[in-house]
Amino acid sequence: MSTSFAPHSPTAPRAPERGRGGRRVRVLIGTDTYPPDVNGAAYFTARLAHGLAERGADVHVLGPSPTGRPYVSEQDGVVEHRLRSMPSLAHESVRLALPPGVRGHLNQLLGRLRPDTVHIQNHFLVGRMLARAARVHGVPVVATNHFMPENLFDPLRVPGPLRPYAARLAWWDLGRVLAGAEHVTTPTPAAAGLLTDQGFARPVEPVSCGIDLVRFQPLPADAPAADRRRLRERLGVPDRRTMLFVGRLDEEKNADELVRAVTLLPDTQLVLAGHGAQRTRLEELARAEGVADRVVFLGFVSHEDLPDVFRCADVFTIAGTAELQSIATLEAMASGLPVVAADAMALPHLVEEGRNGYLYRPGRPGELAERLRLVVEDEGTRRRMGAHSRLMASRHRLEDSLERFERIYEEAVAGTGPR
Incomplete structure (x- = not known):
């Protein structure tokens, strides 16, 4: 984690009110x-x-x-x-x-x-x-x-x-x-x-x-494909269609549903950025399902590298059912990514069906895979949904x-x- 958390403010901060004694x-x-x-x-x-x-x-x-x-x-x-x-x-x-x-x-x-x-x-x-x-x-x-x-x-x-x-x-x-x-x-x-x-x-x-809309933003629309390839290479991410999850790999995040969805999307990989108690079990699941070569564990990602991790992806996925907001989902939206999320707790507030992504019923990885397929198989759809995600993030x-x-x-x- 970086030692600095000061947000970049594109506009000048207002003068603070005075406290006790002026x-x-x-x-x-x-x-x-x-x-x-x-x-x-x-x-x-x-x-x-x-x-x-x-x-x-x-x-x-x-x-x-x-x-x-x-x-x-x-x-x-x-x-x-x-x-x-x-x-x-x-x-x-x-x-x-x-x-x-x-x-x-x-x-x-x-x-x-x-x-x-x-x-x-x-x-x-x-x-x-x-x-x-x-x-x-x-x-x-x-x-x-x-x-x-x-x-x-x-x-x-x-x-x-x-x-x-x-x-x-x-x-x-x-x-x-x-x-x-x-x-x-x-x-x-x-x-x-x-x-x-x-x-x-x-x-x-x-x-x-x-959300810091300056720090988290997509690659420029006219950026050459080589820019994303270089980002992926630097971060150790293979250059293929990518669904991303950023967060703790703990039980309540239900990342096993993401791994099972990958088995139904043969041309797509899953990148998991974060660590937690479930990592070993998820690695074993990926091997058992025959997708170990398409599930990438990045582990802990530094504060400085996190924006580039989002820029490496094509879609953000989250399966947690106990999210009060999900900062990671907001960061993905600000980075111009479509979102496919569990229809649970506060996540529906961050998804407008068919406009910036889709919801799926928790516990149904097959349904998750179908929603992901609707997003990732068409470049125009991804770009349109990603732009709407960015617009939604601007409200936060x-x-x-x-x-x-x-x-x-x-x-x-x-x-x-x-x-």
């Missing part, structure tokens, strides 16, 4: 996952922090230490306050902050920083401890939910019969933590509706995670999301936000 607005972001963690919530939080800093805010991030040892450092204008941590059971790249001593540390930190607002990204250890401390210090709390219980069931090996009960308990716990926030957001209308369906009585505002500009969060902070401080 200083810059100061925001303390609390999160249980932050780079080098590899997941959508971590990446969004980093983009939010660095985007706000670029626009003039004084931004501090509180989260677990990636090494286990506590420290404070500054990365591109964002001050990171890292808490003592231990490995988690859920994901190998995620660590848990250790609660002993944290309460006193938070009281000191809030007293010293005197932030105008606290913005929690999770309701787990860091989020709930920081929200509780902020209320004691009279600091307004904004909360963003990226959580679905389904994303933890497989890593924690929750038995199937217990999952409905575990889900109800998890939603109740989430609602209890978020109930004290001045303003609650989540990435999509579907995610907001899910909270409401689970009994959360407060208003929930959908605010897109946002990162600058717009940053500006909305700035206004939310101001409303929370003024006490004018929804309650």
Whole structure:
């Protein structure tokens, strides 16, 4: 992962509102996952922090230490306050902050920083401890939910019969933590509706995670075919028709459906960019299905190379059924790719059937293959759908999301936000 997450802003940022004592607005972001963690919530939080800093805010991030040892450092204008941590059971790249001593540390930190607002990204250890401390210090709390219980069931090996009960308990716990926030957001209308369906009585505002349309964009329409061949060669991708998935190779992502779909598309390869607990099983599945030569595992892709990975592909595919938005799908759309996605959770918000791609019923790789065939067999269709994807992605500009969060902070401080 790159050490820099500052977004490129094609337009000049607006002047920040003034905080206490006439200083810059100061925001303390609390999160249980932050780079080098590899997941959508971590990446969004980093983009939010660095985007706000670029626009003039004084931004501090509180989260677990990636090494286990506590420290404070500054990365591109964002001050990171890292808490003592231990490995988690859920994901190998995620660590848990250790609660002993944290309460006193938070009281000191809030007293010293005197932030105008606290913005929690999770309701787990860091989020709930920081929200509780902020209320004691009279600091307004904004909360963003990226959580679905389904994303933890497989890593924690929750038995199937217990999952409905575990889900109800998890939603109740989430609602209890978020109930004290001045303003609650989540990435999509579907995610907001899910909270409401689970009994959360407060208003929930959908605010897109946002996408950097400058960093993620397609190759120029008049670019010679040799340009894509050179990109593929540099990244180790064979020069053939390509369906792409970018994300964690964990059980809830259902990447096995993508591998099975490849068996029905003899002239197409699948490129998987990312790592996770299911990689070995997926490699074994590709060999068993006789498509090992057409399933390419890129592993972890650096922050710098990710835009070129999208430019190597012809279509983006995603089979996950617990996506609250899917930043990777937005990045693919901004890169001018058609999308074929599972008809589940928030993914339908990113697909306009027949215009930028298609949906398929989860668990049906044959149907997925048919939808992919409709996209990839005609160059004109791919180009038309890719252009519409880019247009749809333009509705999720990162600058717009940053500006909305700035206004939310101001409303929370003024006490004018929804309650």
